[in-house]
Amino acid sequence: MPGALTLSQKVWANHVVREEPGAPSLLYIDLHLVHEVTSPQAFDGLRERGLKVRRPDLTVATTDHSIPTTDRSLPIVDPIAAKQVAQLETNCKEFGIPCYGPHSEHQGIVHVIGPELGLTQPGMTVVCGDSHTATHGAFGALAFGIGTSEVQNVLATQTLLQRPSKTFKVQVDGTLKPGVTAKDIILALCAKVGIGGGTGSVFEYAGSAIRSLDMEGRMTVSNMSIEAGARAGMVAPDDTTFSYLHGRPFAPKGAAWDAAVVRWKQLPTDAGARFDQEVTIDANALEPMITWGTNPGMGIPITKPVPEPSSISDHLQRDAVSKALAYMGLEAGKPIAGHKVNVVFIGSCTNSRISDLRAAAALLKGRKVNPSVRVMVVPGSMEVKRQAIAEGLPDIFRAAGCDYREPGCSMCIAMNGDQLQPGEYSVSTSNRNFEGRQGKGGRTFLASPLTAAATAITGVVTDVRTIL
Amino acid sequence: MKPYTAFESRLVPLPINNIDTDQIIPARFLKTTSKEGLDKNLFCDWRQDPNFILNTPRGQNAQILLAGDNFGCGSSREHAPWALTQFGFRAVISTSFADIFKQNSLKNSLVPIVVSPEVHEKLFSLPEDAKVKVDLASQTLTLPDGEKVEFPVDPFSKTCLLEGIDELGWILKQEPAIAAYESQHAPAINTLA
Numbered sequence: 001m002p003g004a005l006t007l008s009q010k011v012w013a014n015h016v017v018r019e020e021p022g023a024p025s026l027l028y029i030d031l032h033l034v035h036e037v038t039s040p041q042a043f044d045g046l047r048e049r050g051l052k053v054r055r056p057d058l059t060v061a062t063t064d065h066s067i068p069t070t071d072r073s074l075p076i077v078d079p080i081a082a083k084q085v086a087q088l089e090t091n092c093k094e095f096g097i098p099c100y101g102p103h104s105e106h107q108g109i110v111h112v113i114g115p116e117l118g119l120t121q122p123g124m125t126v127v128c129g130d131s132h133t134a135t136h137g138a139f140g141a142l143a144f145g146i147g148t149s150e151v152q153n154v155l156a157t158q159t160l161l162q163r164p165s166k167t168f169k170v171q172v173d174g175t176l177k178p179g180v181t182a183k184d185i186i187l188a189l190c191a192k193v194g195i196g197g198g199t200g201s202v203f204e205y206a207g208s209a210i211r212s213l214d215m216e217g218r219m220t221v222s223n224m225s226i227e228a229g230a231r232a233g234m235v236a237p238d239d240t241t242f243s244y245l246h247g248r249p250f251a252p253k254g255a256a257w258d259a260a261v262v263r264w265k266q267l268p269t270d271a272g273a274r275f276d277q278e279v280t281i282d283a284n285a286l287e288p289m290i291t292w293g294t295n296p297g298m299g300i301p302i303t304k305p306v307p308e309p310s311s312i313s314d315h316l317q318r319d320a321v322s323k324a325l326a327y328m329g330l331e332a333g334k335p336i337a338g339h340k341v342n343v344v345f346i347g348s349c350t351n352s353r354i355s356d357l358r359a360a361a362a363l364l365k366g367r368k369v370n371p372s373v374r375v376m377v378v379p380g381s382m383e384v385k386r387q388a389i390a391e392g393l394p395d396i397f398r399a400a401g402c403d404y405r406e407p408g409c410s411m412c413i414a415m416n417g418d419q420l421q422p423g424e425y426s427v428s429t430s431n432r433n434f435e436g437r438q439g440k441g442g443r444t445f446l447a448s449p450l451t452a453a454a455t456a457i458t459g460v461v462t463d464v465r466t467i468l
Numbered sequence: 469m470k471p472y473t474a475f476e477s478r479l480v481p482l483p484i485n486n487i488d489t490d491q492i493i494p495a496r497f498l499k500t501t502s503k504e505g506l507d508k509n510l511f512c513d514w515r516q517d518p519n520f521i522l523n524t525p526r527g528q529n530a531q532i533l534l535a536g537d538n539f540g541c542g543s544s545r546e547h548a549p550w551a552l553t554q555f556g557f558r559a560v561i562s563t564s565f566a567d568i569f570k571q572n573s574l575k576n577s578l579v580p581i582v583v584s585p586e587v588h589e590k591l592f593s594l595p596e597d598a599k600v601k602v603d604l605a606s607q608t609l610t611l612p613d614g615e616k617v618e619f620p621v622d623p624f625s626k627t628c629l630l631e632g633i634d635e636l637g638w639i640l641k642q643e644p645a646i647a648a649y650e651s652q653h654a655p656a657i658n659t660l661a
Contacts, residue, residue: 040501131544147546147572196538
């Protein structure tokens with residue numbers, strides 16, 4: 001239908017500052033999230049040019065990637081990490097940006113705190129020097145990761161030069177079976193389209209299974225859009241979105257709230273709008289998913305065997321599977337369930353929110369983790385930590401034998417000392433299983449918090465449905 | 469930025485698909501607050517293998533990396549193109565690039581060159597000492613047999629690269645348009661409140 005627009009096209013159109021044929025558009029940014037790893041060189045660039053931060057009031061910083069998840073009252077032991085964290089605080093002070101540092105009550109993983117503070121809102125453009133910025137798309141925001149040069153551009157001008165992406169609809173209909181979660185939807189999408197399948201596109205997640213997810217489940221799905229190649233992944237805002245946001249610290253209040261909801265209700269994709277590409281996933285048929293290889297697209301239902309390279313005709317793909325199996329120390333054609341693991345990690349911007357901790361705690365309550373496994377539980381933010389305490393979750397984790405830690409990215413990216421040793425296996429609720437991602441030589445099986453908790457109990461990769 | 473000029477170089481082949489930025493520069497080297505010295509940790513974990521191409525004579529003093537499909541996927545770290553350019557690379561050739569890596573590269577005088585699977589295959593089959601010419605102005609690769617292959621580049625990025633202009637300088641000149649946009653759009657949040 002002519003004139004019918006998709007959600008992403010509407011948000012795009014609302015933010016174009018300047019457009020001319022042949023040139024990229026200048027796009028206004030409503031919210032810029034900053035962290036310690038990808039910002040220092042951008043602030044240096046501002047100083048070199050004598051520039052200010054144009055809109056500190058649309059910018060927020062926090063420390064998450066390189067800070068330890070141990071007792072916050074102790075100094076940071078790693079001098080390089082300590083310097084990086086201190087540098088962020090100095091930069092924020094100099095440029096007038098609010099910074100939720102290691103001792104702030106709002107500190108947490110950048111993609112956890114934006115939504116929980118109500119900073120992330122439908123229809124916004126949101127950027128951060130982090131590829132998992134796609135998370136914020138769960139609210140119907142156009143949210144994507146940028147590099148440090150672009151961080152500098154946004155700090156200085158609150159705009160970015162961009163070309164529109166293609167539109168790609170991910171239709172997920174049906175009802176998830178017990179033991180199957182939002183994480184399994186996104187791992188299934190990554191397996192279906194592959195790690196480059198969404199390159200050049202913005203995903204829009206639609207269908208009854210997406211509508212049925214709570215906001216935290218939608219964030220888990222949007223978060224891993226980049227693992228299927230898409231810079232952004234959006235969900236149209238609805239009553240679930242509005243009730244999550246209502247009353248959050250930075251959400252609009254009173255008459256402004258009512259006006260915002262009216263605006264937000266205009267955002268969903270128009271009937272008759274065309275997508276450049278579409279894929280469907282049958283939620284009824286989904287099983288718990290797990291990755292066996294060294295990119296997030298290398299995933300299978302937990303009941304299935306890992307692939308046989310000999311059955312693949314394309315030589316680069318066959319080599320990739322062989323190389324991944326060799327790195328992972330797995331035998332072709334064998335099941336992954338029952339494989340011994342050394343570490344279980346429950347955390348990251350994908351799965352460290354209160355609902356993730358509740359799901360894991362419900363399984364672990366009254367049980368013990370297998371003594372051969374080290375189980376790390378890392379809440380996504382100080383707010384998640386407070387909520388968990390209010391619900392008695394840390395006691396459940398500790399009684400079960402888990403190592404319950406302070407908020408941060410932790411062993412998702414293994415920059416802060418939380419890491420696998422060479423050769424060790426983890427089941428991890430994080431988002432990347434690249435070689436060495438969780439520590440040099442470490443081997444990662446990505447899965448849901450339920451699969452992680454089930455594996456913690458048995459010590460081997462476990463289909464959670466066998467212990468429900 | 470220096471203007472990007474034409475050059476001729478041997479190829480450093482890495483026939484692996486989906487090379488992610490965690491391989492290009494592992495996260496443990498991102499605790500730095502500067503851009504310097506990243507080249508010594510380029511492909512750090514793969515360089516533990518003495519036979520890895522960057523440890524061989526073929527990996528030295530060449531300016532073109534020839535990689536498998538979907539190069540640069542994963543993290544948004546600009547440290548990846550910084551490490552590649554500091555090592556000496558000025559172009560990467562593949563059949564496709566991850567979006568964020570591509571944008572980051574174009575801002576750092578590292579040209580991501582997309583070729584067809586047929587040309588890709590042909591480049592991988594060239595002899596070790598074969599040289600390929602990269603001419604951004606005409607958007608062509610010239611192969612040793614004289615074959616010319618055109619490649620796409622965003623025209624705006626091309627101008628910036630050829631003239632050595634960085635984007636920020638251009639955007640700063642758009643101040644009136646940015647101010648006009650701001651006057652018509654009330655901010656949804658105030659993080660300072």
